[in-house]
Amino acid sequence: MLLVAVSLLIGSVSCFYSTGDSVVVLNPANFDDKVMNSDSIWVVEFYAPWCGHCKALTPEWKKAGKALKGIVQIGAADVDQHKELGSKFGIQGFPTIKIFAGNKNKPVDYKGPRTAAGVIQEALRLATVLANERLAGKGDSSGGKSGGKSGGNKKGNPADVVELTSSIFNKEVLDSKDMWLVEFYAPWCGHCKKLAPEWASAATSLKGKVKLGAVDATQFGDLAQRYGVKGYPTIKYFPAGAKLDAEEYDGGRTAGDIVSWAEAKLEVFAEPPEIRELLNDEIFAAECREKGICLISILPDILDTGAEGRNNYLTTLKELGDKYKKRKWGWAWSFAGEQDKLEAAIEVGGAGYPTIVALNIKKNAVLHHRGGFSKDSINEFLQYVIAGRIAPAVLRKDVPKLRKATPWDGKDGQMPEEEDYSDLDDVDLDDIPVDEEGSGHSEL
Secondary structure, three states: OOOHHHHHHHHHHHHOOOOOOOOOOEOOOOOHHHHHHOOOOOEEEEEEOOOHHHHHHHHHHHHHHHHHHHOOEEEEEEEOOOOHHHHOOOOOOEEEEEEOOOOOOOOEEEOOOOOOHHHHHHHHHHHHHHHHHOOOOOOOOOOOOOOOHHHHHHOHHHHHEEOOOOOOHHHHHHHOOOOEEEEEEEEHHHHHHHHHHHHHHHHHHHOOOOOOOOOEEEOOOHHHHOOOOOOOOOEEEEOOOOOOEEEEEEOOOOOOHHHHHHHHHHHHOOOOOOOHHHHHHOOOOOOOOOOOEEEEEEEOOHHHHHHHHHHHHHHHHHHHHOHHHHHEEEEEEEEEOOOOHHHHHOOOOOOOEEEEEEEOOOOOEEEEEOOOOHHHHHHHHHHHHHOOOOEEEEOOOOOOOOOOOOOOOOOOOOOOOOOOOOOOOOHHHHHHHOOOOOOOOOOO
């Protein structure tokens, strides 16, 4: 009984919507079937359970689902749990609402009021537009099976696809450190012919990041047998680095789908950014002047935290840097007073260490985090940075050139040594000058 109660409690926390609501809970397993491959218009909320704005939207979303039941489908996807959906549709803030109507491959962002009435009005407007297009013979009544971004829509160069044979496969694919997607095809296969231009387009889009190859399975049956190919086309994924075995590719068959799938894999295995100490202006330029946004943390003095405390702060920053590595932000840190002119320019310092700001040099703007220095608190701040829901402050001073600093040695701080005046045995009082009054005190 206790286990059931705990399960229900966990379920209620992790999911905003239940089967009793007129909101369809979406996940990677059912998204294509319910949304992409259906003829219905779908309005989908992409949310995170910890997001305050998402919680505020929930009752309005349920009202919209109830009012539009049987007319327009209302769905919701927990992107914090199902990050692949967030990556697939380019979700950068919460909640994000997208409308899938007509061409499901190009959903449109809903930018109206976050009320049931606003959502209903826009959904019905698009339903009318789509119905009129179909009446005029212009609309496509099929949902389509592709949900990928348009990242691979450029015209492809077939030469960017590596033709693989039995004699070069091990050297080119298995012995390389690159990530590979390999298509096993048959020359007579209609689906393979249809895939060919999409495969070439994806290969061109991913050039320099992911390699795409092709194996004629009818000619090189040993490779097809090694990797269990039973139909055409079959696509296998070989991760970057050591390749123990191939994995199944489970994405779509358009160039956009292939590119999105590959880039999502790259993000998972990408190296996290380095959290760099601000030792000179060259580091500041690389992390802040040359990037759109940089996160600058000013930590307490080492005497206030010790090595353990400072390392705990840096670990928090490293974990967040890894989480947001696809953003390509700069990450840097210093400690109280070390770069005092920088602190003055970005209006931090004097008290309240540690602190973190988001700085955009090109826009002359800075966002201050007003909460604690915990992972959850900073994570929420970064979500607001992404969504643009915090009004930035304009820098009132130009950011100066940073001075050179000595790198932290990773050790606890040492109090400065003071001279010891307690031993007066060596002092000859006769040597102390006496004033004219004979007081024995010298003038100050």
